Amino acid sequence: MTVAEQLRWARRMLDHAEATTVGVWPRASALLARHALEELLEEFWAVHSPPLASANRRAQMVALRGYPAIADQVAIVRVAYAGLSSGCHHHPYELPPTRAELDGLIAAVEGFAGVVAKIVAVNARSPSEVVGPAKQSERARATPRPKSGR
Amino acid sequence: MTAVATPQAQLFDRLIAQGKDAESWAYLVLSACDGEAGLARYLDDGVEPAKPKKPVRSKGKSKDGKETEVPESPRAYLEAIGVRGFRGIGPESELKLRPGPGLTLVIGRNGSGKSSFAEALEVLLTGTSVRWSDKGSRFWKEGWRNLHDGVEPLVRARLVAEGIGQVELTRSWTGDQEVDDGTTVATGTGKKLTDLAGLGWESAVQDFRPFMSHSELASRFEDGPSVLYRALLKGLGLEAFEGIRECLAKAQAARRKQKSEAKDTAKLLIEDAKRIQAVTPDERIAETITLLGAKDFDLDRLGALATGTNTDQASLLSLLAQVAREKGPDVAVAMQTAEGLRFAAKAMRELAAQEAGRSAEVATLLQAALTLTAKTGDTACPVCETPDVIDADWRERTAAEVTRLREAAKALQESQRLQRELERSAQALCGAAPVWLADPRLDEAVAIPAREAWKAWRDGQKLEDADALAAHLEQRAAPLVTAVGSLAAWAEREIAARQDVWQPLAQKLGPWVDAARAAARGQQQVADLKKAEDWVREAIDDLRTERFEPIAARAREYWGLMRLQSNVDLTAIKLEGSGKAQSVGLEVTVDGKPAGALGVMSQGELNSLALSLFLPRASLPVSPFGFVIVDDPVQAMDPARVEGLARVLDQTAKQRQVVVFTHDTRLSEAIKRLQIEAETWEVMRRGNSVLELRKKRESVDAYLEDARALMKNFTKGEIPEGVIVRVVPGLCRDAVEAACVEITRRRRLAKGQAHADVEAELESAQTFNKLLALAIYDDIEKAGEVLKYIRNKWATDGEAVYSGCQTGAHGQFEGDLERFVSRTGTFTGNIRKLS
Numbered sequence: 009m010t011v012a013e014q015l016r017w018a019r020r021m022l023d024h025a026e027a028t029t030v031g032v033w034p035r036a037s038a039l040l041a042r043h044a045l046e047e048l049l050e051e052f053w054a055v056h057s058p059p060l061a062s063a064n065r066r067a068q069m070v071a072l073r074g075y076p077a078i079a080d081q082v083a084i085v086r087v088a089y090a091g092l093s094s095g096c097h098h099h100p101y102e103l104p105p106t107r108a109e110l111d112g113l114i115a116a117v118e119g120f121a122g123v124v125a126k127i128v129a130v131n132a133r134s135p136s137e138v139v140g141p142a143k144q145s146e147r148a149r150a151t152p153r154p155k156s157g158r
Numbered sequence: 159m160t161a162v163a164t165p166q167a168q169l170f171d172r173l174i175a176q177g178k179d180a181e182s183w184a185y186l187v188l189s190a191c192d193g194e195a196g197l198a199r200y201l202d203d204g205v206e207p208a209k210p211k212k213p214v215r216s217k218g219k220s221k222d223g224k225e226t227e228v229p230e231s232p233r234a235y236l237e238a239i240g241v242r243g244f245r246g247i248g249p250e251s252e253l254k255l256r257p258g259p260g261l262t263l264v265i266g267r268n269g270s271g272k273s274s275f276a277e278a279l280e281v282l283l284t285g286t287s288v289r290w291s292d293k294g295s296r297f298w299k300e301g302w303r304n305l306h307d308g309v310e311p312l313v314r315a316r317l318v319a320e321g322i323g324q325v326e327l328t329r330s331w332t333g334d335q336e337v338d339d340g341t342t343v344a345t346g347t348g349k350k351l352t353d354l355a356g357l358g359w360e361s362a363v364q365d366f367r368p369f370m371s372h373s374e375l376a377s378r379f380e381d382g383p384s385v386l387y388r389a390l391l392k393g394l395g396l397e398a399f400e401g402i403r404e405c406l407a408k409a410q411a412a413r414r415k416q417k418s419e420a421k422d423t424a425k426l427l428i429e430d431a432k433r434i435q436a437v438t439p440d441e442r443i444a445e446t447i448t449l450l451g452a453k454d455f456d457l458d459r460l461g462a463l464a465t466g467t468n469t470d471q472a473s474l475l476s477l478l479a480q481v482a483r484e485k486g487p488d489v490a491v492a493m494q495t496a497e498g499l500r501f502a503a504k505a506m507r508e509l510a511a512q513e514a515g516r517s518a519e520v521a522t523l524l525q526a527a528l529t530l531t532a533k534t535g536d537t538a539c540p541v542c543e544t545p546d547v548i549d550a551d552w553r554e555r556t557a558a559e560v561t562r563l564r565e566a567a568k569a570l571q572e573s574q575r576l577q578r579e580l581e582r583s584a585q586a587l588c589g590a591a592p593v594w595l596a597d598p599r600l601d602e603a604v605a606i607p608a609r610e611a612w613k614a615w616r617d618g619q620k621l622e623d624a625d626a627l628a629a630h631l632e633q634r635a636a637p638l639v640t641a642v643g644s645l646a647a648w649a650e651r652e653i654a655a656r657q658d659v660w661q662p663l664a665q666k667l668g669p670w671v672d673a674a675r676a677a678a679r680g681q682q683q684v685a686d687l688k689k690a691e692d693w694v695r696e697a698i699d700d701l702r703t704e705r706f707e708p709i710a711a712r713a714r715e716y717w718g719l720m721r722l723q724s725n726v727d728l729t730a731i732k733l734e735g736s737g738k739a740q741s742v743g744l745e746v747t748v749d750g751k752p753a754g755a756l757g758v759m760s761q762g763e764l765n766s767l768a769l770s771l772f773l774p775r776a777s778l779p780v781s782p783f784g785f786v787i788v789d790d791p792v793q794a795m796d797p798a799r800v801e802g803l804a805r806v807l808d809q810t811a812k813q814r815q816v817v818v819f820t821h822d823t824r825l826s827e828a829i830k831r832l833q834i835e836a837e838t839w840e841v842m843r844r845g846n847s848v849l850e851l852r853k854k855r856e857s858v859d860a861y862l863e864d865a866r867a868l869m870k871n872f873t874k875g876e877i878p879e880g881v882i883v884r885v886v887p888g889l890c891r892d893a894v895e896a897a898c899v900e901i902t903r904r905r906r907l908a909k910g911q912a913h914a915d916v917e918a919e920l921e922s923a924q925t926f927n928k929l930l931a932l933a934i935y936d937d938i939e940k941a942g943e944v945l946k947y948i949r950n951k952w953a954t955d956g957e958a959v960y961s962g963c964q965t966g967a968h969g970q971f972e973g974d975l976e977r978f979v980s981r982t983g984t985f986t987g988n989i990r991k992l993s
Contacts, residue, residue, distance in 0.1 A: 009880025017881050023845035028871040031852045032864035032889070034842060039888040040881060096888050098857060098895040100903075100920055103823060106267045107844055 011051075011121055014044040018114050022107050034104035038095030038113070045089055045117045048124045052078075055131050065089065077127070081120055088116035165398040166191035167210040172697055186690035190405040197409055201683055232320035233784030234359075235815045240314040241278040243333070246271030248307035248847025256837060257318045259784070261811035263826050263854075264819045266841030271849050272819045276371065276789040277302075278313035282327050282342055283354065283363045288374050302337050306847040309333045311340075319782075322346065325357065359782060365393040366781035367772070372790035375768040376761065383741035387733060390742060390771060393778050394705040399698045406691040413680035413687070420674040424450045427670060431663055438659040446667065455674055464667040475656070480594055481649030486642035487587055487615070492635035495584045496628035502577035503624040509570045517570070521563035524556050577624055584627040588618030588634075604648045608641040706733055709774040716770035716809070720802035725749045726759055728767070762795040766803070773806065777814050785815040792822040797914050804828040811836075826854065831907065858900060858986050861893035865979050886975055887966020890982040891926065894963055897986040898923075898933035905936060905993075926964060933989050952988055959985040 009017075018040040020026075021033040029036060049068055053061040060071050069089065072082045091113045095105040105113070163171070169187055173179040189200035189207040199205040235257035242250035246269065253275050255262055266272035277287045281302075302311070314328040324346050331340035344353055354360040378386055428450045435443045442463055449460050530540050531548045538545040591612035595605065615638045618630040710731040717728045729752075730745040744767075746753055759767065769791055776786045788807070792800055804825060810816050818825065829836050838854035855863065865886050872882045899920055906916040919938065923929045927941035934940075934947050948956040959981050962971060971978070 009878065009884075013878075013880060014884065017878070025844045025846070025848035025850070028876045029868075030850055031840075031842065031860075032868060032885075033844065035864075035889065035892065036868070036881070036885040039885045043884045096892070098861070098892040098899065100823070100827070100899050100917065103265065103267045103270075103821065103840070104842065106269050106842075108269060109267075 011044045011047050014040045014047075015114060015118055015121065018044070018110075022110055022114075034106070034110060035096050037110050038092045038105060041110070041114045041117050042089070042092040042096055045085070045092065045120065048117070048120055049085075051128055052124050055127055078123055081123055084116045085120050088113050088120070092117075164191075164210065165402060166207075169399075169402070169694070169697060170210045178693070181689070183686040183690040183693070186406065186686055187402070187694060190402045190409075190690065190694075193401075194405050194408065197405055201409065232322070232782065234317045234319035234322070234325065234782060235784040236279075236817065237316040237318055237324075239275045239279050240312070240316075241274055242313075243304045243307045243309060243311040244278055244281075244313055245274035245302055245304060246843060246847060247274045247278075247849050248304050249849075250312065251849035251851065253839065253851060255815070255817060257784075257815065259811060259813055259815055261807055261829070261834065261836040262815070262817045263829065263836055263838040264817065264841055265823060265826055265838060265854065266819075266821060266843075268821050269843065270821070270841045271843045271847065272821075272841040273371075273789055276369065276787050276817075276819050279315055279787060280369050281337055281340075282313050282315055282329050283359065284369075285338065285340075285342070288369075289371055303333070304847055311337075319346075319357070320784075322357070327354075357782075362782050365395075366776050366778060366783055367392070368776045368781070368783040368786045370769060370772055370776070370786065370788045370791070372765065372793045375765045375772070375791070378768040378772070379764050383743070386771075387742045390706070390709065390775060391702070391733070393775050393781065394702060395780065396698055396702055396705070399694065399701065403691055403694040403698060406687050406694060410684050410687045410691065413677070413684050416673070416677040416680050420455075420670070420677040423670055423673070424455070427663070427666060430666070434659055434663060438655070440656065440659050442660055443663060446663065455678075457671055457675055457678065460667060460674075461671045464664050464671055474599060475653070477594055477597055477599065478649045478653045478656075480592070481600065482646050482653060484592065484642050484646050486612075486639040487589075487635055489635045489639055492587055492631040495580060495587060496631040498580045499577070499584055499624040499628035499631075502573065502580050503628075505573050506570075506577055509566075509573060517563040518567035521560045521567065524560050524563070528553060528556055528560070581622070581624055581627055584624075584631055585619045585621070587631065588615050590616055600645065601648050601652075604641075604645040608638075608645045611638040611641040614638075702733055709771070709778070712774035712777075713770040716773060716806045717767060719805045719809070720766040720770065720799050721763075726753075726763060728770075731771070760796075762799060765791070765793070765795060766799055769803070769806070773810050777810055785817060786810060787817050787819070789819045790821065791818065792820050792825050797824055797917065800824045801828045801832065801913065804832055804834055808832070808834045828913075831903075831913075856900075857896035858893050858990070861889045861896060862979070862983055862986070865889040865893070865982070869976055869979060882975060883966075883971055886979060887962055887971045890959070890979060891963035891966070893982055893986050894959065894989065895926065895929050897989040898929040901989055901992050902929075902932045902936070930960075933992060952985065955981045956985055956988070 018037045021029050021037040021040075026033075046065075050061050053059075053068070056075060057071070060068055063071070069082075069086050072078065072085065091105070091109065094102070095110065095113070166188060169191065170179070173181075173184050173187065178184060185200060185206055186197065188209065190197045192199075192207055196207060200207060236255045237257045238252050238254050240250060240252040241247045251271075253264065264272050264275065277289065280287045287302075304311070309332070310330065311333065312328070312330040314326065317325045317327070319325050326345045327342055328345070329340045329342040331337065342354055344357060354363070378389070428447055431443045431447045431450070434440070435447065446460070446463055449456050449463070527540055531553070534540075537548045539547050591609065594600075595609055595612060611634070615634045618627060618634065621627045621630055713731055714728055721727065725748055727747045727750070728744065729747055730743070732743040732745070734741050734743040746759075769788070773786065773788075776783070791803060791807075795803065800822070807816050807818060808829075820826075826836075826838050829838075840852045840854045842850045842852075844850060854860075868877060868882060868886055868889070871877045872879065902920060903916055906919075907913065919932070920929075923932050923938055925941065927944050928938050930944040930948075931941040932938050934944060945957070945960060948960050952959075958973075958978065962973070962978050963982075965971060966978070
C-alpha cells in the first residue's frame with residue numbers, strides 16, 4: 009500500500025462515518041498516518057543519508073534540521089510525528105485524538121509527502137544517483153526485526 | 159403533587175406556636191398573605207382574613223439534617239436525550255440513559271459533541287443556555303448552529319416522571335431562526351401535557367437548576383456573595399414569604415408617604431394662605447396659617463374652618479347675612495297709613511264743627527221731654543214753660559229729630575275709632591331697631607346713620623296726634639330705608655369679599671383635611687404594620703436557616719470529600735445580613751487558621767466549592783427533577799481532587815440520576831478505582847458531525863475487540879490488507895500497554911502508594927519495554943530483562959506478541975494477523991494475572 013493510499017485511508021476514516029471502523033477510527037487513522045510518515049522519512053533518508061534510516065526516531069528528527077531544502081518542514085514533521093504517536097498509543101488519561109486534530113496531523117504528513125516526492129523525482133532523474141538498490145539495502149538494515157511484506 | 163402547607167397556614171401555625179395569634183398585628187400578617195388587596199381590605203374596610211384551615215404541618219428538616227417531614231416531590235428521570243443539527247451534533251444522535259438514581263459518565267474529547275447533549279437539555283428546559291446567553295455576543299448567540307446539519311435543528315428528551323408517566327419534550331425550529339424561536343412542547347402518556355409550565359417545571363428549573371457546567375460553576379463566585387446568596391436561596395421556597403413581608407413593608411411606606419405628603423401639602427397651603435393674607439386680611443386665613451404651621455394638626459378645627467362650621471365665623475357671616483337681608487320699613491305702607499291718618503283727622507274735625515259733639519246729649523234731652531209730656535199730657539214746654547207748644551205735631555217732629563241726632567252721634571263715634579286704629583298702626587310701624595344694629599362689628603360709616611335714622615323713626619311711637627304721626631311717617635320712612643339700604647349693601651359687599659378670598663383656600667383645605675385624617679389613621683397602623691413585618695422577617699430568617707441548613711451541611715460534607723490535600727477547610731457556611739446586604743458567609747481556615755474564603759482558593763478549589771454548594775441545591779427534596787447534569791466538572795481540578803469529586807458524585811447518585819459530561823478520563827478512572835457503580839459512554843465525532851456513542855469498556859478489552867472487529871471486516875473484504883496490517887498490530891500493542899498500566903496501577907495502589915505518584919511513574923514509562931518492566935518486575939529500570947522473562951514464562955507465543963507489537967506498530971508486521979490477535983489476548987491475560 010502506497011503512502012498516498014495510506015493517507016487516503018486515514019482521511020476516509022475521519023470523513024466517512026463507516027460502520028466498519030466505528031470507535032476504532034481515531035487510533036486506526038493515527039496509526040495509518042504515522043506509518044505513512046515513517047515511510048516518507050525512509051524515502052527521504054534513502055536519498056540523503058541511508059544510514060540514518062536505522063537510527064531511532066528522535067535522532068532522525070534532530071537530523072532533519074541539517075537539510076535546508078526541507079527547513080520549513082522540520083517543525084511540522086516533528087509535531088506531526090509526536091501527535092500521531094500520542095494518538096496511536098495507549099495513554100492512561102487520554103482519549104483518542106479528535107477528528108480536527110487528526111485532520112491537522114494528516115495534512116502535515118500530506119505536505120511532507122509532496123516535498124519528499126519532489127526530492128525523490130529529482131534524484132530519479134539524476135543518473136549519478138543509484139536510488140533503487142541503495143534504498144532497498146538501507147531499508148533492510150533499518151529494520152532490525154522481521155521484515156514487512158512490502 | 160403532595161400538598162404542602164400554604165405560606166399563610168405556615169405563618170398561622172407559627173403565630174399560634176409562639177402564642178402571638180392574639181396580637182393586634184396578627185391579622186395584618188394573615189391578611190398580607192392574600193396580597194396587597196387582602197391587606198387593604200383589612201386595613202381600610204376592616205374585613206378580617208379568613209383563618210387558614212387546619213394547617214398541614216410542614217416542619218422542614220430537623221436540625222440533624224435528616225429529612226423528616228418534608229414531602230418528596232414526584233421526580234422526573236431522564237431516559238434519553240436526542241439532538242439534531244444543534245451545536246456539535248449533525249445527524250440526530252441519542253444518548254440513552256438509565257432512568258432512576260445512579261451515575262452516568264459521558265466522556266469525550268473537547269469538541270466531540272458531548273456537551274451538546276447537556277446544552278440541548280438546558281435549552282429544552284430553560285429556552286437558553288447560560289454558556290452562551292452570558293456571553294451575549296452574536297458569535298455565541300449563533301453558536302448553536304451546527305455547520306453540517308443545521309436545517310432542521312431539534313432537541314428532545316424522554317423522561318419518566320413519577321405520577322405523570324412518560325414525558326417527551328421536544329423543541330424544534332428552523333435553521334434560519336434562533337433558538338428563542340422554538341417552543342418546548344410536552345407530550346406524554348399520563349395527563350394532558352402541553353408545556354413545561356403545565357408540568358410545573360418552568361419555575362422549578364430556575365429554583366433547583368439541575369445543570370452545572372464548568373463555566374457556570376467558575377463564575378458563581380465572580381459576581382460577589384450577594385448574587386451567590388440569591389442563587390442559593392432559590393429553591394428554598396422563601397419567595398412567597400418574602401412577598402408577604404414586602405406587602406407589609408409597602409403598606410408602611412404608603413402610610414409614611416401619606417404623612418409626609420400631608421406635611422408637604424400643608425406647607426404649600428400655608429404659602430397660598432400667606433399670599434392671600436397679604437392682600438386681603440382675613441381672620442380665618444390667619445387661623446389656618448397658625449393651625450397648619452403647628453407641629454400636630456388640629457384637624458377638627460381645620461375641618462370646621464374648611465366647611466364653615468366655625469362658630470365665630472358663623473356668627474359674623476350670619477350677622478352679615480342678616481344685615482344684607484334688612485330693608486327697613488315698608489315705605490308704601492307708611493305712606494298709606496299717613497294718608498289714612500290725615501283723612502281720619504279731617505273727618506273728625508268736620509263732624510266736630512257741626513253738632514256732632516252735642517247730638518247724643520240733645521237727643522237724650524228731647525227724648526226725655528217726649529217721654530215726660532206723654533206721661534203728664536201737658537201742652538206747655540217742661541223746660542221753658544211756654545204753653546201750648548207741646549202738641550202732636552211737635553211730638554212727631556221731635557221724635558224724628560231724636561232719631562237723626564242719634565245717628566249723627568254714632569257716625570262720630572265710628573270716626574273716632576278709625577282714627578285711633580290708624581294711630582296705633584302708625585305707632586306700630588315705627589318699631590324698634592333690630593338688635594344686631596347695635597353690633598360693634600358693623601362698619602360705623604354706614605351703621606351710625608342707620609342707627610340714628612332708626613332711632614328717629616322709633617320716636618314716632620310717642621306721637622298721639624294723627625297729623626303729627628302722619629307727618630312723622632312721611633318724613634322718616636324714606637331716610638331710614640336709605641340708611642338701612644346702605645348698610646345692607648355694605649354687608650353684601652363684605653360677604654362677597656369674604657367668599658372671594660376664602661373660598662379657594664377652603665376648597666383646598668377640605669380635601670387636605672380628609673387626606674390628613676387618613677394619614678393620621680394610617681400612622682396608627684404603621685406601628686402594627688412594622689411589628690407584623692418584623693415578625694415575618696424573623697420568621698423568614700428562621701425558615702431560611704432551617705431550610706438552608708441541610709444544604710450547608712451537605713456542602714461541608716462534599717467539600718470535605720473534595721478538599722483532600724487542600725489546606726483550606728470550610729468551617730461554616732452561613733447566610734448573613736439582611737435586605738440588599740444579604741450574602742453568603744463562607745468561613746474557611748487555612749492550615750487551621752481562619753482566613754477569608756475566596757481569596758485563598760485556587761480556581762479548581764472554587765469550582766469544587768461551587769459544586770459542593772449547588773449539587774445539594776439541585777438535590778433538594780422538593781425539586782421535581784430527579785436528575786442533575788454536571789458538565790465538565792474536572793476542569794482546573796488537580797488530580798487528587800478528582801477522587802473526591804468521584805465520591806461526591808457517588809453520594810449524589812445514591813438519590814439522584816447524575817449525568818456527568820467530561821473530557822477528562824481521570825474521573826472515569828477514579829470511579830473505576832473506587833469501585834463506584836457507573837455507566838460510561840464514550841463520545842466521538844466524525845466527519846459531518848456524525849456522533850458515535852459507545853459504551854465504554856475496559857481499555858484492554860476495547861483494544862482487542864476493535865482489533866478483532868477490524869479483522870472481521872478485513873475478511874469480509876471491506877478493509878484492505880494494507881490498512882489492517884498497519885492498524886491491527888498497533889491496537890494489539892495498545893492492549894498490551896493498557897494491561898501493563900492496569901496491573902501496575904492496581905498493585906501500587908493496593909500497596910497504599912499515592913495515586914498521583916503512581917500516575918507519574920506510569921507517565922515516565924514512555925516505552926513498551928519500560929511499561930512491561932513495570933508490569934513484570936514493578937521496576938522501570940529492568941526494561942532490559944523483559945524479553946528474557948517473556949521467553950521463559952510465556953514461550954513462543956509470548957515472544958511473538960512481544961516482537962509483533964514492537965515491529966508491527968511500525969508497519970513491518972509479518973505473519974498471521976488473526977493468530978497474532980488471539981495470542982495478544984492470551985498475553986494480556988497473563989499480564990493481568992501477574993501479582
